[in-house]
Amino acid sequence: MSVLLEAKNVSKAYGGIRALDTCSISVEQGSITGLIGPNGSGKTTLFNVITGYERVDAGDIRLAEATITNQPPDKVFQLGVGRTFQLTRIFPRLTVMENMHVAVQRKGTRSLLSRWSSSHEQRRALELLDFVGISGLKDMPAGNLSYGQKKLLEFAFVLIAEPQVILLDEPAGGINPTMINYIGDRIRTLHQRGVTFLVVEHNMEFVMGLCDKVMVMHRGAKIAEGPPEAVRKDPAVLEAYLGD
Amino acid sequence: MKRFRAFGLLALLVLVIVFPVLIPDPGFDSIAIYTLLYAAAVTGWNLFSGYSGYISLGYSSFTGIGAYTLALICTHWQIPGGYIPFLLLPVAGLVAGIFAIPMGWVALRTRRVTFVVVTIAMMFVLQALAFNLSGFTSGSSGIIFPITLWSGDFYNIPYYYVSLVLLLLAIAISWWIRNSKYGLGLLAIRDDEDRALGLGVRTWAFKLSAYVISAFLGGMVGAMFAYYGGSIFPASAFDPVVNLSVALMGFLGGVGTLVGPIVGAFLLEPFQQYLTIQYGSVGLNLIILGSLLLLIILVLPGGIVPALHSLWLKRMASRGAISQVSHAMEQEEGMLLESAEGKRGNR
Numbered sequence: 177m178s179v180l181l182e183a184k185n186v187s188k189a190y191g192g193i194r195a196l197d198t199c200s201i202s203v204e205q206g207s208i209t210g211l212i213g214p215n216g217s218g219k220t221t222l223f224n225v226i227t228g229y230e231r232v233d234a235g236d237i238r239l240a241e242a243t244i245t246n247q248p249p250d251k252v253f254q255l256g257v258g259r260t261f262q263l264t265r266i267f268p269r270l271t272v273m274e275n276m277h278v279a280v281q282r283k284g285t286r287s288l289l290s291r292w293s294s295s296h297e298q299r300r301a302l303e304l305l306d307f308v309g310i311s312g313l314k315d316m317p318a319g320n321l322s323y324g325q326k327k328l329l330e331f332a333f334v335l336i337a338e339p340q341v342i343l344l345d346e347p348a349g350g351i352n353p354t355m356i357n358y359i360g361d362r363i364r365t366l367h368q369r370g371v372t373f374l375v376v377e378h379n380m381e382f383v384m385g386l387c388d389k390v391m392v393m394h395r396g397a398k399i400a401e402g403p404p405e406a407v408r409k410d411p412a413v414l415e416a417y418l419g420d
Numbered sequence: 421m422k423r424f425r426a427f428g429l430l431a432l433l434v435l436v437i438v439f440p441v442l443i444p445d446p447g448f449d450s451i452a453i454y455t456l457l458y459a460a461a462v463t464g465w466n467l468f469s470g471y472s473g474y475i476s477l478g479y480s481s482f483t484g485i486g487a488y489t490l491a492l493i494c495t496h497w498q499i500p501g502g503y504i505p506f507l508l509l510p511v512a513g514l515v516a517g518i519f520a521i522p523m524g525w526v527a528l529r530t531r532r533v534t535f536v537v538v539t540i541a542m543m544f545v546l547q548a549l550a551f552n553l554s555g556f557t558s559g560s561s562g563i564i565f566p567i568t569l570w571s572g573d574f575y576n577i578p579y580y581y582v583s584l585v586l587l588l589l590a591i592a593i594s595w596w597i598r599n600s601k602y603g604l605g606l607l608a609i610r611d612d613e614d615r616a617l618g619l620g621v622r623t624w625a626f627k628l629s630a631y632v633i634s635a636f637l638g639g640m641v642g643a644m645f646a647y648y649g650g651s652i653f654p655a656s657a658f659d660p661v662v663n664l665s666v667a668l669m670g671f672l673g674g675v676g677t678l679v680g681p682i683v684g685a686f687l688l689e690p691f692q693q694y695l696t697i698q699y700g701s702v703g704l705n706l707i708i709l710g711s712l713l714l715l716i717i718l719v720l721p722g723g724i725v726p727a728l729h730s731l732w733l734k735r736m737a738s739r740g741a742i743s744q745v746s747h748a749m750e751q752e753e754g755m756l757l758e759s760a761e762g763k764r765g766n767r
Contacts, residue, residue: 227618228618229614229618249614249617249618250617250618250619250620250621250622250623252618253618253620254620259618261615265612265614265615266612266615267607267608267611267612267616268611269607269610269611270604270607270608270611274604274607277604278604278605278608278616278619278621279619279620280601281620282601287601288600288601288602288605289596289600289601289602290600290601291599291600291601292599292600292601292603292604333619334619337619337620
């Protein structure tokens with residue numbers, strides 16, 4: 177399998193704290209790759225530099241053949257990297273349907289002047305809302321949704337732009353077990369359709385059940401990678417979680 | 421409901437059109453002109469500040485630039501009073517729009533409270549320039565517009581209808597933006613700018629262009645204000661009271677809605693005129709106006725239009741027409757059960 181998303185020797189420091197220290201990861205085309213590590217190990221920072229929210233101090237980030245290092249977030253998204261946030265971020269005062277349309281990409285400046293929703297876009301948005309099971313809420317202000325529904329909405333509007341790879345930051349955080357199963361199920365379905373995922377998650381059961389490969393971060397660098405079962409027994413990983 | 425609304429709008433439009441014929445009183449017509457102009461100004465302010473959530477308290481920067489542009493053109497080219505200055509309004513708007521590019525470039529690097537402060541500061545910088553570049557603006561002695569030689573009865577009529585045209589133009593632009601992909605991007609910026617950026621919205625270009633369009637309308641309205649007033653001075657062109665009034669009317673009617681600014685202006689401007697006539701001599705009018713701003717934000721943080729809207733939704737829901745919420749909840753439950761069963765089936 178070919179590598180779709182790759183970070184090579186990426187470093188990022190905030191003052192004296194090295195959040196990322198020559199960190200390298202790679203995500204294979206069509207995989208669900210897990211990214212785990214103790215709190216503060218640099219997982220979210222890695223997401224932020226990949227998606228353009230933070231600039232790297234050194235290193236390289238590639239998507240397929242293109243370099244996306246230090247590109248702004250809108251560019252990175254247009255090139256095909258979608259993400260969700262650890263604390264779900266939707267547009268609370270827009271309706272669910274409007275939320276979906278924000279992420280729809282159109283070509284050319286003139287297309288911005290036409291109505292925000294074409295019938296084709298509308299259909300696509302409804303399909304995806306149906307896929308995550310919240311199409312009945314399409315006219316509700318998104319701020320009125322429950323936390324779990326907001327997660328589903330964020331997931332759905334990232335999908336509408338058909339990104340090549342989706343970065344999920346704790347998709348199972350803060351929601352009930354049934355909903356966790358539901359989200360896992362949706363991810364698997366998309367995976368079967370060929371979507372690539374990189375998943376940060378603290379819920380080990382969820383990660384181990386979902387991912388083909390797991391990478392472990394500690395102090396801003398990758399310390400282990402491999403199939404879930406192997407990683408679980410890796411002494412370096414146990415050390416990182418329990419040691420110090 | 422839709423037909424009812426269309427009929428209401430049409431009736432309102434007819435009323436506004438025949439108003440100066442029905443009530444030919446110059447005092448009333450003058451208040452009506454200011455009301456229309458304020459409605460246009462607030463609509464222009466709202467299409468940037470309301471949609472994008474970047475609250476500006478320096479809108480008179482642009483009304484002032486527009487006013488000075490028209491005044492300077494009229495004096496330098498010795499344009500006679502009458503209809504020609506009306507035709508120059510777009511030029512005033514254009515100049516204000518051009519000024520807005522560097523101003524927005526700087527101001528839009530800040531957000532929220534800082535942005536508010538920067539917009540106020542910029543307005544005072546422009547006011548100081550108008551005072552001190554006296555070779556260009558004649559400083560504190562101001563500029564007198566050419567006199568229009570219309571008779572007393574007729575005098576207000578052209579101003580009234582040009583103001584109405586400005587308002588309709590502002591509404592048309594605001595309506596178009598609200599319904600476009602561009603406008604949806606601005607609303608997304610209001611709710612979560614960084615999130616919007618991460619979904620491919622070119623936030624910088626969106627904000628700056630909306631700021632410029634907003635300035636363009638402000639410039640035209642400001643030129644009209646000044647031309648109707650007959651003269652212009654630095655302190656009246658770049659006027660903190662205008663900054664405040666525009667924002668106040670926006671908040672009262674409903675920031676970020678299409679009709680909110682018009683509702684706000686139609687309610688507040690006549691009231692403000694009344695305050696000025698009653699209490700202007702002792703300066704109490706500004707104190708009342710400021711207190712009102714605080715009160716509105718306290719009692720109606722969303723404004724009249726959104727408050728009415730949610731009231732209407734509540735009534736519909738209590739009538740049992742559609743209980744969206746309970747329906748949605750049922751659907752979610754169904755979905756969760758389905759997925760749980762699906763999982764069991766897989767294993």
